[in-house]
Amino acid sequence: TGSTQPQRMLEAVQKNATKGDPESVFSAIDYYGRHKEWAMNVGDEKGLILDSVLTEVNPSIALELGTYCGYSTVRIARLLSPGSKLITVEFNPAFAAVARQIIAYAGVQDKVTLVEGPSGDLIPKMKERFGIKSFDFVFLDHWKDRYVPDTKLLEDCGLLRKGTVLLADNVICPGAPEYLKYVRNSPRYESRYFKSNLEYSKVEDGLEKSVFLG
Numbered sequence: 001t002g003s004t005q006p007q008r009m010l011e012a013v014q015k016n017a018t019k020g021d022p023e024s025v026f027s028a029i030d031y032y033g034r035h036k037e038w039a040m041n042v043g044d045e046k047g048l049i050l051d052s053v054l055t056e057v058n059p060s061i062a063l064e065l066g067t068y069c070g071y072s073t074v075r076i077a078r079l080l081s082p083g084s085k086l087i088t089v090e091f092n093p094a095f096a097a098v099a100r101q102i103i104a105y106a107g108v109q110d111k112v113t114l115v116e117g118p119s120g121d122l123i124p125k126m127k128e129r130f131g132i133k134s135f136d137f138v139f140l141d142h143w144k145d146r147y148v149p150d151t152k153l154l155e156d157c158g159l160l161r162k163g164t165v166l167l168a169d170n171v172i173c174p175g176a177p178e179y180l181k182y183v184r185n186s187p188r189y190e191s192r193y194f195k196s197n198l199e200y201s202k203v204e205d206g207l208e209k210s211v212f213l214g
């Protein structure tokens with residue numbers, strides 16, 4: 001029945017995953033994305049890099065730009081220590097509606113706050129709305145031409161601190177060339193590229209990890 005891809009993805013989760021088991025939820029999405037219908041989730045291969053960076057940072061407060069169906073939201077939330085929070089930003093109401101159901105199905109809803117709206121509007125409101133001093137970790141996976149303006153916005157709003165880790169998806173495919181130039185040429189970031197592949201594909205892609213130096 002599911003008329004949109006997100007709805008079909010949700011159906012695949014409800015059919016194949018175990019309620020309350022985050023691992024089974026993102027595995028069901030990976031199976032769907034690999035064998036049924038390609039989908040723009042960070043995926044299992046880049047997901048392992050996300051897992052390792054996240055485990056290393058162990059953030060108390062994390063931000064995700066671009067929820068889509070909640071695949072990386074669930075991947076991140078499952079690894080958060082008790083009391084830690086993930087705020088995820090999605091502007092598309094249809095995506096947000098599916099993501100809320102997938103996040104709930106995985107049982108990680110207590111760790112996740114999904115805010116609906118464009119990142120450019122929401123970032124300046126983070127401090128007042130959520131009482132955030134600064135983020136420990138930021139995952140960028142929304143429109144690739146928003147990576148630079150939103151990174152600058154996070155800086156200007158005082159939402160980054162010495163040691164905040166930014167992890168950006170798709171820096172090769174579809175690509176975020178301006179973002180790579182920005183973080184690699186700025187003295188305020190220490191950047192490293194993690195080579196991988198585009199989700200469910202053999203095409204090269206990778207994640208850029210950038211530590212804000214203050």
Ligand SMILES: Cn1ncc2cc([C@H](O)c3cccc(CNC(=O)c4cc(-c5ccc(F)cc5)cc(O)c4O)c3)ccc21
Nearest residue numbers: 040066067068089090091117118119141142143170173174
């Ligand atoms: C402003 N604002 N604030 C919040 C917010 C949230 C959104 C949505 O979540 C949204 C909607 C559509 C597209 C994206 C970006 N993602 C991609 O475009 C992408 C593409 C591919 C790929 C690769 C190869 C292809 F051939 C085709 C697509 C692989 C990937 O992993 C991707 O992440 C994100 C958008 C703007 C937002």
Ligand SMILES: [Mg+2]
Nearest residue numbers: 042141169170
């Ligand atoms: Mg992506």
